[in-house]
Amino acid sequence: MIVTLFLLGHALLLATAGTAALRRAGWPTRAPRLAIAAWLALSASIVGSVILAGLTATTAATRAGSVPGRCYGPMRWPCAPDTFSGAAALAATGAVAALAVAARVVGCLCAAYRTAARERRLLLDALALVGRTDARLGVTVVDHAAPAAYCVPGRHGRIVVTSGALAALDDARLAAVLAHERAHMRQLHHLALTSARGLARAFGPLPAFTTAQDQIAFLAELAADDAAAKRSGRLTVAEALLALAEAAPADAMAAGGTATGARARRLITGSRPLGRTRILLGLTAAAAVLTAPPAAAEPALSATVVACCGSSHTTATQPGHVLRGARTRRPDYSAADEPATPLPRKPDLRSTTSRYRPATNGLIIPTSPKRQFRLSK
Amino acid sequence: MPRFGELEASIMEVVWSADKAITVRDIRDRLGREPAPAYNTVLTVTEILHRKGWLAREKHGRAFRYWPAGSRDDYTAQLVTEALDSAQDRAAALVRFMEKMEPGEMAEIRRALETARDAERRPR
């Protein structure tokens, strides 16, 4: 039960304080790829915690509510009959919640990937008909006055540039734009974006997931800008952004600062990339956030598996440690752990033989049959 | 993921250049290929285009007649406006380079950029 509460608390903390802290932090613009990983880890950790919370609630309640004869789990839950109905209800609730969350996540992720694939296919079809391939640049050109550049990601992905964009950019700026788009493809940003979109759809009103989606979209642009800046220089990338924006029809709705404007300002000012040590530290933190829920839930879940699978004690004690030598006379049962039917005791035989044949006298079943054969000779 | 085939593209070109709805036999005649593909092949691919939503059709006598669901320019515009339109919630099928900006913001960035370029050129 404590584990369940811990997991729920973990999810709640990440969804509120964690999300707010990551959104307000200054470092993500200095290490956009690390920040994308951080947002994905945060989202996955929230989802994982909730699912595992449901599972641990079920297992805890099952242990608590199981019939007295089978109540020898390591937690020694009381087996009073009157707890049964409440425990059963809790077990059912936990199982249903875990299953529902898991099904919703898988369903929405699959839907998001299917939709993205369908739209990509439609775009590629249309491009095959009305676009022309520029072999020198390695892009598809669409004859249209409005300046636009984008990539259709994926296995058959391609970069699309309008003739309007080609007219608005000189060679250096065009190279910057293409480097930006290639970075999107190379860094597989569409996978992070589609996953974030699926999760945002799965938990609609929860701001943690919509924030993650928006942030990942913005951070992917920053990561691609950085790759382009490395190749073409940051001011050239900013000039390319501005040249395309100025050639496009102005958007009066976009008042109050756009993401594109923020990107241009960041390129002009120049951002100091995060140091290697701090990147490693961040990766470790992301890994910790990701692995905390399963690590917390694992003992409770595996303990239940052992408890429910009958012969719990022979599986719980490692055979190897019995086989190791004469020091171990018998598996360490505490008196309280003794099963209802005690195992046959042969202390005399064992104490005399163990010196010469330290392994076993047939009481303990070794893991591998081959080994058993050899030892009994 | 099958890409748009060469025959599909040729058929669309024929239908776009025709001034009225045409039959599969007309399409096959106008493909201008030597040797001309089998009638059944053209029929199958034309039906695929109809199913994909590129061609509309109507029954005339015994045969269907086909016409394009959208003009070539419609598709071109769609390819461009969808990429430019920042309001539309697209399913991550594409990642576009930039969104539209408001004139004041563009002017501000232009000034900052010029200052930065000047600072770069000036010898230290």
Ligand SMILES: [Zn+2]
């Ligand atoms: Zn981009």
